[in-house]
Amino acid sequence: MRDDKHTGFAILASILAAGISSAAFAQSAADLVNDNKNPKNVLTYGMGYNAQRYSTLKQVNRDTVKDLVPAWAYSMTDQTGLEAQPLVHDGIIYITNHNRTAAVDGVTGKEIWRVVHEYPPEVLRVVCCGIVNRGAAIYNGKIIRTTLDNTTVALDAKTGKEVWKTKADVDFNKGYSMTVAPLVANGVVVVGVAGAEFGIRGFLDGYDAETGAKLWRKHTIPAKGEKGSETWEGDSAETGGGSTWVTGSYDPELDLVFWGTGNPAPWNPRGRRGDNLHTNSILAFKPKTGDVVWASQTDPFDPFDHDGVNALVQADLTINGQVKKVVMQAHRDGYLYVLERATGAFLNVNKFVDMNWSSGWDAKSNRPILTEVSFKAIAGEKVEVWPSLSGGTNWHPMSYSPVENLLYINTFNLGMNYYAPPPEKAVAGQRTLHVELTPIKPEFQGHLKAVDPLTGKAKWEIPFKVANTAGTMNTAGGLVFTGQLTGEFIAVNSSDGKILWKFQTPSGIISQPVTWEKDGVQYVTVGSGIGGVYAMRTAAPDVAGVPTGSTLWTFKLHGK
């Protein structure tokens, strides 16, 4: 009896000890579900499964932000762009770039560990848009990330030691690469691929988060003979693009992952007539199986590289007096799409920037109404198109304020002269766009806009000569944070668009800011490090002279 009691106590003690140690390093499925409700940590891409990038922290607010000062900066020892969103767990920051993953003490800025990842340099031949990585996922004590050579690796969050590594069975010589931040949903790591400029056939992969074992693959484009293959001319589907390079969002109640698919390939549409399913679509699928529950296409037969991968932000919106659970996308094509999460029904479609390729949304056929510009472009005539291939906005994620009911979007104000000559045959692995383009750049090339999700209209906007390509983040302190390609990290009044605070970081900002808390102090963290295709092509030479070199910056109120 006594022994039993003793044994029972020992078991209880060991359970408690295990409980405590795992609680200290858990990030269980439940922790991830509650990420948007726990402002101390940032455990998911998007600062919550709903990807709102909204924090309830308000120590840093419209009154106190003038006292925001840098606490430390950490060098990534690298000259490439720093596009990643940091993760934060219990005051420790996890940050990635193309070949490094690091854990940094968020209070002191001291490095805890750093891992350098090797990949074959030849893979850079099929990297369209900058030598970058977009961030990691965290789950049960593991930091999980992708590398450019289509490998997903899980590291021990305490030590950086490799736990598992899974290589997607595709050949990078055929155009495939990975820059995506993984999404862990219901115990499954979901990753996507880039390469729609190189004639890939896009897909999503699901891996077991504990072992890395491949659970499923879901192609975004049907194989020959499969349903949907009739929406492609000849054998054009085989090199049809439909990449999946931006992280989706997850609704744990519906157990649905939402993920945007990219443009059809090549950009020249004249050899792939048809709707080109499921490019430029929003997919909703079950994370355990990859089974697609609905797929809603926004741009059938897209000639303009209006790559539909942008962030998918969830919210509860009141539409015609009814509360609707929606997922929203500010699309490169210039429309702000509001869809019902359960069904994929288009509830609201309004433009959020000027456009001339479409004159509105046809709610009966659920298709954009095309203008002469689109018809002429498809017919091989030279046209001026708005927005350009860079889009009304690009991949850099927007944020949503449930308090102001506004979306904060770094938009582009860019057009292009476009001509699609008679098409050539696409070859997987070769960058063959088959269009001739010249950019049209007005004096102000972008805005930070506060957009009403149901009208697309801006409550306020700030013009920028060089467009911003950083994400936005907003807080209960009434602030929107974002960064400029020229390096300024700014805090803006979320209600009226006044810039309240500014800090010059050493390089351009193309990452996503986050905020978190440790021991009663609110911190704001952002990466600085210019790179990415927009800075290297479209914004050149306006950003010539912005120094390269990536650093991670953390700020707090003076005296805290």
Next chain:
Amino acid sequence: MKRLCVAGLLLCAGSLFAVGARAQDQADLAKAGFKIYDNNCAQCHGDRLVGSGITFDLRRLKADERPRFENSVLNGKNQMPPWRNVLKPADLDAIWAYIRANANE
């Protein structure tokens, strides 16, 4: 005298034609080079060779720096991948012609 003059004119016209043809060849080569550059190089080195200072400005390459150019393209350099076995010698000729046609000096 007359014959000489005619012969001279012919000679003169002939060499002018040859110079013109060579220039035309170079222009065609540069045009082909633009296409190869636009597909493979522009995403890092900028539209029409105009970059943002993040990568090397190819317009700085001088007439005698073809070996330097070729070494970087074939073997890679810093963040640049090696293009050996992908870009052919004729492609290199074309890209070089395009760069030289737009070079600073």
